[in-house]
Amino acid sequence: MGLFSKIKEGLRKTKESMISGMQRVVNSFTKIDEDLFEQLEETMIMSDMGVETSVEICEKLRKRVKERGVTDPGKIMELIQEIISEMMGEDVALDLSTTPSIILVIGVNGAGKTTTIGKLCHQYKQQGKKVLVAAADTFRAAAIDQLEVWTQRAGVDLVKHAEGSDPAAVVFDAVTAAKARKTDVLICDTAGRLHNKKNLMEELRKINRIISQQAEGCAVETLLVLDATTGQNAVNQARLFNEVADITGIVLTKLDGTAKGGIVISIKNELGIPVKLIGVGEQIDDLQPFDSRSFVTALFERTDKGEEQANEADHTGDE
Numbered sequence: 396m397g398l399f400s401k402i403k404e405g406l407r408k409t410k411e412s413m414i415s416g417m418q419r420v421v422n423s424f425t426k427i428d429e430d431l432f433e434q435l436e437e438t439m440i441m442s443d444m445g446v447e448t449s450v451e452i453c454e455k456l457r458k459r460v461k462e463r464g465v466t467d468p469g470k471i472m473e474l475i476q477e478i479i480s481e482m483m484g485e486d487v488a489l490d491l492s493t494t495p496s497i498i499l500v501i502g503v504n505g506a507g508k509t510t511t512i513g514k515l516c517h518q519y520k521q522q523g524k525k526v527l528v529a530a531a532d533t534f535r536a537a538a539i540d541q542l543e544v545w546t547q548r549a550g551v552d553l554v555k556h557a558e559g560s561d562p563a564a565v566v567f568d569a570v571t572a573a574k575a576r577k578t579d580v581l582i583c584d585t586a587g588r589l590h591n592k593k594n595l596m597e598e599l600r601k602i603n604r605i606i607s608q609q610a611e612g613c614a615v616e617t618l619l620v621l622d623a624t625t626g627q628n629a630v631n632q633a634r635l636f637n638e639v640a641d642i643t644g645i646v647l648t649k650l651d652g653t654a655k656g657g658i659v660i661s662i663k664n665e666l667g668i669p670v671k672l673i674g675v676g677e678q679i680d681d682l683q684p685f686d687s688r689s690f691v692t693a694l695f696e697r698t699d700k701g702e703e704q705a706n707e708a709d710h711t712g713d714e
Contacts (some may be wrong), residue, residue, distance in 0.1 A: 441458050515682065
């Protein structure tokens, strides 16, 4: 399955919920009026696109309809696609331009941090890169063990200390090892105790200080892993983590298992943080670089009648 097909399949639930919902609203109107805009806004909010982003899209839609003299409700979906495409802006790729390049992985427990690290290890190893992992989530029981399983599977080295030891000390040793071994990519796992924000802030600050001192001039990515199935809660997590860390990108996992894919739009629009990787399945290669153009195209691509009937049959079967 090609990249676009994977994204399209991964967004199927979001498309069925969000886009089909908007389409149904549009189809129920014979003229464009304020009631149409209000119902669209409500549908967007209910689809986890967020209040701020939904309101902004509808304001831009009103303006565009007026400026262009659009009177046919059938043109509305094209305009919404245009507005969302503009909101998503240009994609930003991971910066792995130095040796070593450092990826700091942050996020709450259960969002998919360990799996993301494991998949990155596999992918970079397949690309012929030398990869090292630092097990700096030293407080969560079994976190080091889980990481060890993934790194062994991928055939990459792991730097670890005893459970409960200083995470910054692990990162210090890992950076030293990465430089000595001429490692291409150093991936650092970190703790996700967001409920104890003060401790987490201190810990991340200390880790960042070690990296800037020991790996001066190296490309550093701070990736926040978010679980797409948690919807607006994930956006709130991003806001909180953005207060304690200089996030350079988002990894959005489990996008294939949710109808809440609209949060991609609100993350970019409200926080200005680019989504750099998305998880659209369980397989190793289902962690993909985010392509906003493919994302928007896959969401808005018209469903043919056969596909619509098949989807309806699926829902009937579910009931």
